[in-house]
Amino acid sequence: MSWKSLESPRDLGSPDPIIVRVQSLPARSQFIEHSHSWNQLVYAVAGVLTVSAEGQSIAISPEQAVWLPTGTKHSVGSLMGAEFRSLWVAHDACPGIMPEVSVVEVSGLLRALIIEGATLSSVDDRDYANRVVGLILDQLRRARTTSAVLPWPKNPSLLALCEALYADPADTRDVDEWGRELGMSSRTLTRHFEQEVGMTLRAWRLRLRVFKAIELLCGDAPITDIALDLGYASASAFIYMFREEMGHSPLQYRRRLGGI
Structure with a gap:
């Protein structure tokens, strides 16, 4: 299934000093390559x-953002779709x-400020908006x-593999089975994956599960359902993985999101 190309909006003017854009991105949609005269x-x-920039592609969760300097x-x-927030920051606003x-x-504070900044309009109190x-x-x-971050490949075969695993992280196919699926030996697949992505397929799948967990925890699905969707045999196994990778339990993470 192909991706839908989106044009970058060009009718919002230049940031002075900041414009916060709000947009719902449909699944399998992307803005074509472009640049701005601002950050x-x-x-x-x-x-x-x-996000693809400077020859690399990565995936970011709601815990992360990508800073793109002027002209990038x-x-x-x-x-899978996302609630996109884009901050346009004037070049001279943050030397x-x-x-x-x-x-x-x-941080939780920056997230809250971005959400608040998106609600501001020209009729709001200027002193408050400036603060x-x-x-x-x-x-x-x-x-x-x-x-x-979650590195993202550009090679069509590896891209198909990663998209399939992202859509179904509980997929149990190993490197031998994926090699047969993609028409290459397991050794060739392993070598190409590590060269392009910078980590083993095993390590990438673990990081993928963390990203998917973060995405699913933004909703209200029960922890047990999330664990099964990610391919874990039990909620306890999922909770252990999440705590090891994130430093706190899935419920603690969800409560922190709810407190913003």
């Missing part, structure tokens, strides 16, 4: 985004902030970068 923070309050060519999409493409951790904008810029200056 951009790519973020989704729900769902997972795929990029494309943004979502395999010295992250001069390179960076993935940053989104919100100032706090957003302060949070961007304090944001910590992270390498805990």
